[in-house]
Amino acid sequence: MSDQVVRREEFGDVVVLHITTNSIDAISAAAIEQSCSDMRPITVLDFEEVAFINSAGISVLLKFVVRARKSGYKLFAMNLSPHHQKLFKMVEMSRFMPTIEERDLAAYR
Amino acid sequence: MAECIEISIPSNLVFERVVRASAAEVAQAQGFPEERIEDLKLAISEAVTNAIEHGNENIANKLVAVVFALDHHKLEVSIADQGKGPGKMDPSRKVVREENLEEGMLRGFGMYLIGALVDDWEVSSSEDGTGTIIKLRFYREGQTE
Numbered sequence: 295m296s297d298q299v300v301r302r303e304e305f306g307d308v309v310v311l312h313i314t315t316n317s318i319d320a321i322s323a324a325a326i327e328q329s330c331s332d333m334r335p336i337t338v339l340d341f342e343e344v345a346f347i348n349s350a351g352i353s354v355l356l357k358f359v360v361r362a363r364k365s366g367y368k369l370f371a372m373n374l375s376p377h378h379q380k381l382f383k384m385v386e387m388s389r390f391m392p393t394i395e396e397r398d399l400a401a402y403r
Numbered sequence: 404m405a406e407c408i409e410i411s412i413p414s415n416l417v418f419e420r421v422v423r424a425s426a427a428e429v430a431q432a433q434g435f436p437e438e439r440i441e442d443l444k445l446a447i448s449e450a451v452t453n454a455i456e457h458g459n460e461n462i463a464n465k466l467v468a469v470v471f472a473l474d475h476h477k478l479e480v481s482i483a484d485q486g487k488g489p490g491k492m493d494p495s496r497k498v499v500r501e502e503n504l505e506e507g508m509l510r511g512f513g514m515y516l517i518g519a520l521v522d523d524w525e526v527s528s529s530e531d532g533t534g535t536i537i538k539l540r541f542y543r544e545g546q547t548e
Contacts, residue, residue, distance in 0.1 A: 346448075385515075385516075
């Protein structure tokens, strides 16, 4: 089921998890969470197709944060909308999942 | 006089998406700016989720009634559940903390987000004394009451 909501792109130590559902909420949370077990030393969550995140969505994103911290992995967010940047700032998610630009990933490809 | 739109949904989180989509349409039709519509969608989503999960305890045949009331000054959204009445609602600032991550406490941002994103809100018991009604108000730009 995770294939329906997350598209995986891997190169070297990097995995980009392109979230393909437009809503990260209680309904999509379980499917997104499945990708938690497929993280790499540098994991990037791509929010380009995401139009909505609520607190249930934040909760599932925090599972990636927890997993990354336990594994010593780096976790980044990419293509966050201005509204979601505001949301991340409000709950201080940005401290645990800083943003990265697509061009910064070029060095790893 | 306010124009009203009413929606009633079963306590299934799938239908929270229906309310959220309706909220966006209503706010867009009323000319709210795009960023404000995003705030409104998120606050309403949180309130409806609370009504389903905490108010109606996910009992599908208990309903959540949502009323959008529009006037010249504001959009007021009432969300009523059929639960046991207002519980503890803490809108104080809640952010991600290391200790909470370690303890697996990854939820509880809803009321903080509601309080931070709406212009005004209030909570009361429903008329028959059961259930909770939360009213969220979004004023048009430059309007306050």
